[in-house]
Amino acid sequence: MKGYLWTGGDPGSQSTVPPPDNGRLAPYEAIAVEAVGNVIEFWGFKRNQGRVWGLLYLRGEPLTAGEIERELDLSKGGVSMLLRDLERWGVIQRVRVPQDTVWRYAAETDLVRMVTHVVEEREAAFVTRIRADLSEARRLAEAAGGVPPERLRKLERMATLAEHVERALRLFIKTSRLDVAGVLGAFRDGALGRKGDR
Amino acid sequence: MKGYLWTGGDPGSQSTVPPPDNGRLAPYEAIAVEAVGNVIEFWGFKRNQGRVWGLLYLRGEPLTAGEIERELDLSKGGVSMLLRDLERWGVIQRVRVPQDTVWRYAAETDLVRMVTHVVEEREAAFVTRIRADLSEARRLAEAAGGVPPERLRKLERMATLAEHVERALRLFIKTSRLDVAGVLGAFRDGALGRKGDR
């Protein structure tokens, strides 16, 4: 079992078997949370980052680390790191409820923006690099001499190809942004008691 | 060392240290091959699948498994599996040179088509599934009753979002295809002594 909250607690009170994990997530919540987890993983982040954000978003009200830990069955340390990441990305916000001592965390609605942003950076940089490599290869090949022109043509073609993919990629991101903008509008008012400052 | 060709061979003849891997790949070849490897890995395939294809494409003429093994410093078994995969995807072709007993492998020019194809399948199916999950979650939530309408709205929004991402994705693939088509045309004649039958 993972829980780590009641350090000295007597675990035998509720039931002998570790309570089957997700403390109390309603089935529909579990599904939704997993869905977000999958999406986010798909885009190259950690699954659990998505799950945490999903939970926070769905719940609407800020949760404490302990609650997240329990609901999502994660370790204390893990939650801490996940929250830090998400905060750095700007997709959750750390809030302090009046006269309460613990931090709570609330979902920003910018998950999409973050994803497209990061993806943009990552992918674009990557594809650009590839292109550069291929140019370099062609340069080298030319310099070396004795390389059949046939091959030079191939290298050139590969580079061109990369260029085109790059263009398509950028277009995708832009489109995705635009296309999603409308949704985001509606989305935005779903944010709860915090201002969307970023 | 990886080489595995001369089973009973005396490895001491050439030099005491294992010949520094990539048998004879020209620097420019190495770069190009790695570039393809990176791209392909980026799209969720195995890096070495890309490297193999890259080598075959660049070389133009069909190579034997042994040659690939040596040039790319892979194991016999590995090469076999990689080639099988690539052949299944239809991006390389197994050819038998007249009066020669070994198989040789030649690059098809359809790498791009394959990538977009597979990506299409994978991603689209994936995103679709997410959407389905989210709908399901909403259904469950409604059925369960007692779920604040606030939440229902959120679930709905997530689903809508997924839908939009899906649309953008499809568009991307289509664009990429079109955009790349021109290049492919030029590409195509780069294929050597084999018919582009598929």
Next chain:
DNA sequence: CATATAGTTCAAGACCGCGTGAACTGCACC
């Protein structure tokens, strides 16, 4: 100041995918 709880950090370990290399099959040639 002592104690308890919230939060952070990081080494150790679980987990997973890939490639290796050995055993095996198949085929050709002698």
Next chain:
DNA sequence: GGTGCAGTTCACGCGGTCTTGAACTATATG
């Protein structure tokens, strides 16, 4: 039939990533 090489299959191990859990710091409370 036997030898040798091309090709396939698969259990194992290596290397990477993610998570855990314990030690540690910070902060509040009596």
